[in-house]
Amino acid sequence: MTGATMRAVVVDHPGGPEVLQVRDVPVPRAEPGQVLIRVHAFGLNRSELHFRRGQASSGSFPRIPGIEATGVVESAPGGELVPGTPVVTLMGGMGRSFDGGYAQYVLVPAAQAIPFTSDLPWEVLGAVPEMLQTAHGTLAVGVRPSAGDVLLVRGGTSSIGLTLAVLGGLRGLTVLSTTRSPARAALLESVGVDHVLVDDGHVAVQVRELHPHGVDGAVELVGVDVMRDTLRSVRSGGTVCFTGMLSDHWTIPEFYPMDWLPNGVRLTAYSGEAADLPAPVLQEFLDAVADGRARVPAGRVYRLDQIAQAHADMEAGSVGGKGVVLL
Structure with a gap:
């Protein structure tokens, strides 16, 4: 493919959605130890x-953004994967320290390409990698619940929140999820949420009406501006995992642990890499979706030339699940 070009989204400098420019750029060439993915x-x-x-906190410009992609192996000079193999890839500096997935081809380290088999459509498969890695890792590493536990998801209508509800159902958890809009209760119920809580800023009160001693675990996806209330939703010995910050508030100016943390409640955090999504976990989830035991909380599907609108919709919170660009 020497001299070939591809369509890609390039960001020359920080700014609004308008800085996302679709251009023709050279197709990268794989060296041994790398995989080129269509x-x-x-x-x-x-x-x-x-x-x-x-x-x-990291990254440089100009850059093709995108921390994940789904496609097929185009070339793998080191022989790690056979061309034509379906793979997902994510994280590891994608879209920040090297060019990412907002393109027709992406070049990644071979260890960062995770193979799978599935007949699901690409717009469904494209929604899975980062969403599943984050939700799986949050449960497996952050909260570590047992079957029968009660889990609170603060920020339940986000793509990660919806996936946590799906995984929670598969793993025998009772799931409570929050939304600020009563109109979105049906979305939460559609992915198996057991109790929908309308977030008025005082979720702990609502949780304790259902579970007087508190829930066994909670996932904070909104941000530190509500995390103090989330911590008060959890029983002594339970765990809160800080995974997301939909509110864009992720630091606490003055953190006094004895004031913030109820007695015995543990606070953890999770952010993972491609290595934190084992191929068997990916395959098990895709198989569960294929046979109807789970669903992918997909939102709107866009074309590459609609990328600026997609970002505007993300900022407005109107995607309605995981947004996907289909090439």
């Missing part, structure tokens, strides 16, 4: 908003 779809993530705005 991208069929990629998911949209709030961390890409932070990068585009210049709020990220």
Whole structure:
């Protein structure tokens, strides 16, 4: 493919959605130890908003953004994967320290390409990698619940929140999820949420009406501006995992642990990499979706030339699940 070009989204400098420019750029060439992937779809993530705005703690410009992609192996000179193999890839510096998934091809380290088999459509597969890695890791590493536990998801209508509800159902958890809009209760119920809580800023009171001693675990996806209330929703010996910050509030100016943390409640955090999504976990989830035991909480599907609108919709919170760009 020497001299070939591809369509890609390039960001020259931080700014609003208008800085996302679709251009023709050279197709990267794989060396041994790398895999070139023909991208069929990629998911949209709030961390890409932070990068585009210049709020990220890492990354450089100009850059093709995108922390994940789904497609097929185009070439793997080191022989790690056979061309034509379906794969997902995510994280590891994608879209920040090297060019990411907002393109027709993406070049990644071979260890960062995770193979799978599935007949699901690309717009469904494209929604899965980062969403599943984050939700799976949050449960397996952060909260570590047991079957029968009660889990609170603060920020339940986000793509991660919806996936946590799906995984919670598969793992025998009772799931409570929050939304600020009563109109979105049906969305939460459609992915198996057992109790929908309308977030008025005082979720702990509502949780304790259902579970007087508190829930066994909670996932904070909204931000530190509500986390103090989330901590008060959890029983002594339970765990709160800080995974997301939909409110864009992620630091606490004055953190006094004895004031913030109820007695015996543990606070953890989770952010993972491609290595934190084992191929068997990916395959098990895709199989569960294929046979109807689970669903992918997909939102709107966009074309590559609609990327600026997709980012505007993400900022407005109107995607309605995981946004995906289908190539």
